[in-house]
Amino acid sequence: MRQVPRPLALTALALSLSLTAAHAGAERNVAPSLERSFDICPDRPAEPVWMQEIPVRQVYHRVLVQDIYRAQNLERIVETGSCDCATRFPSWEAAEGVFQERYASDERWEMLQASEGYNRRANSARPEAQAICEAAGNW
Incomplete structure (x- = not known):
């Protein structure tokens, strides 16, 4: 050598x-950060603590609340014609309320079906909501 x-x-x-x-x-x-930061509406409310701490086996509960929240918000934008931050990202109370009243005791498959329905609603409202939000500089 x-x-x-x-x-x-x-x-x-x-x-x-x-x-x-x-x-x-x-x-x-x-490296990804666990801290979330947003360019649009940076002061949006955080998910409720119970959703962040939900056991992995019950994550479909969290997904359903997120889907309800998204559908409600996109539909609200279309209904009001406004895309201010409070309209686009309100508190989670309304979505949590719908979940607790209608779905909290449902079986997993029922929650998954409900998620599909809320995703269809959100996807239906999305194009019009996006146009409103883009015009407001909030997309």
Whole structure:
């Protein structure tokens, strides 16, 4: 085996370490953050704590509330013709109320069916709501 001169070996080691450190720094810069930030309506209300802490086996409860929330908000935008932040991202109370009143005791398959219905409603309202929101600079 050929021996590398000591100064050259040290230079190669230093270069290797600096590239490794630069690569690690770059990876830290692209690591996902658990903190959510939004360009549009940054002060939107957070999901209720119970939704954030729901057990994995019951995540379909959270999904249904999110689907209710999305459908309600898009339909409200279309109904009012307004896309201010309070209209687009209101509190979660109304969606939670619908969930508690209509679905909280349902079986999983019933909640999944309800989610499909709310997704259809949201998708139906989305094009018109998007146009309203784009005109307001809130999309």
